[in-house]
Amino acid sequence: MPLPAPGPGSRPSVRRVVAVLTVALLVGGAAGFGGWYVWSRDGGGTHKDDARTKVSTAPTGPSAQDTSLSGPTPAPSLDATSASPSVSALPTGYHRVSNAEFGTAVPDGWQAETQGGKNGVTIYFFRESGGGPRYLQVFRVSEDAPTPRGTLTAAEKDLRKQVPGYHRNSLTSVPDARGEAAELDYSHPSRKWGVDVRTLDRVIPAGGGQLYVVLTSGPAGSWPEQRQIQEAAVTSFCLADAC
Template sequence: MPQTIAARYELLEVLGRGGMGAVWRARDRTLDREVAVKEVLLPQGLDDAAVERLYARTFREARSAARLDHPGIVTVYDVVEEDGRPWIVMRLVRAEGLDRVIAREGPLPPARVAAIGLDLLDALGAAHAAGVVHRDVKPGNVLLPPGRAVLTDFGIATVAGDETLTQAGAIVGSPAYLAPEQARYQKATPASDLWSLGATLYAAVEARPPFGRPDVWGVMAAVLSDDPDPLRLAGPLAPVLHGLLRKDPEQRMGPEEAGRLLRRAAQAAPEPAAAPAGPPHNVTLDPRPAGPTVATPPPSPPRRVPWPLLVPAGIFAAALVVAVVAVVLFTNGDENRSGRGGPGTSSSAPSTSPSGRTSVPDGYTPYKGSAFTAAAPEGWKAEPEGDDVTFTDQTKGVVRGLAFQRLGSSFQSPGDGLASAIGQMKNDPGYPDFTQESFDRNVPSTYGPAAELQFTFTKNGTPSRARVRVFKSTGVFYQVLLVTDQAHWDESVTYYETFLRSLTMTG
């Protein structure tokens, strides 16, 4: 005999379980319709006073969530008490969670993720306008019925301005998607939801959370002190992800700018493939008017990265993450070389004239990136990804390139960051025959403190050499890296020095 709640809701089957309870498919006997019922389950070991506070918060927050009427938010119909506990009655949406879609499909195309982000941003905007902060935006709380994304589980939401009732000693929310201020037990705000939105979109496009660590304490330390793991597949989403995942809520990207960048990324999508025949995978009961369309273009082939990024593991000390500089190694040899002349050959690089710069030295071409302008060697191929750009010489028989990379703001000085990298590379098999040639912690720079490292190594049997300069500009660390085979080192240094002299930060 099925259990019945409040003499009205007949529990039929468990749809899922989480840290704060279980969700049931149920039948509303009064209105003869199917609904979802959330059974609130509390952590073990709480005293009676803590249980009473949590139940009070649940009732209050369910009532606040019931005020929200938006197609991108799962509607709360009712909150009832049974066995002394609250049960939240919601609209039943038969659709997969974003977490399951990622697990099955892997990284999702950036345009599709951007469209999902627009739906969620619109839903959060409606909630924030009503004074409701979700506090647990994550892939598992995003449902994907046909053509849109829906945000569910406002069960741990808090009403802005209300007295906070908290779990004693418990973390409310999912650590991998928790904003730094929440990890510090500070009050969650709309900006906290925007951080969690950024982490959710990061996970969708990269198929991994932004802070991949082996345990919850490592994740929490990374959320507080580290930059997100480097993006590989985000493409046009990179600027909005960087903006949403700023640790300082005062500096975090706002909803207007995020919406503008997400629309741009969504419009960059290829035409979606025709819908397959037969019924859709997801079926939504009690449908609402459709929000912005979530395009599902055919999967793109994996982006071929010409310079694999080898990132030494982070170093943890007293819950503080010491950032380690990412160093790029050149590995492709001649397989992508065009065979056309030397480095002065006319260009295949997709460059435009940087603002305010009308000329560059002979043999160079002006390049304008999202964060800088500079003179790049003419004929070298430019491959931008977010704020980062790699330039590779296309001359047959020559193995060399330049890279500009955004490192973030986790370490205290350029010298400290490079020193950490040196320690890691000495013991890293990815850098065979690593030998430090020079390390200067105090290099003159237009932008303030800078440090420079030069080292040799062997890659794919080729003796190679690298020079990297790390500097700080407007609170963010960047690096400019030269990597080349030993045979072409002397002339390559000229390219590196010209690039640095012409570098102008614009971001």
């Protein structure tokens, strides 16, 4: 739901990554985007590719340069982020979830599920109890030789077309001890929930040349709650075989 500026022969790959990222962003934001699904034209969200399953969770105890293109709230430097994130020290009010792909921190009480995305990608969702507008979303970037900035730039082109009222707050390169990372901060009105929502979409390096998207969204009025949730998820993120 990512390549450098496309050259000859690269357009099909760019289209594929836009499809994957936009599916994840729009499906993951069904609450915020009025239930619109890329792979379901009727907007109902029922399709043979929409395979939902429960994700196992394993609770644990409590616990530099920014190149902003626009917007007043650049992402902070996350000093806790390291090449080997701690799997034990989590903020109070969070627990650790683990699955076949990765481990990360999620707010207590949030419900987990998965959906099948394009190119064999599994999209992991963690939503506040009751299915409200707050959620965390994680998935793997599936294209060859992606870049964090390129992934977000490509996705934003589609978001501008598909999301009514889309507004970019910032697009930034983000310090991360694991390697190059980037973040898109954007807002839009939610028809379903009747509030403006604000979303942070971070693309991070996960080791072995892989990139993952870590996206957090919630009511704009609850800001900077989204930042706190994302920081906990990003700083504790690790691939399953490295946790």
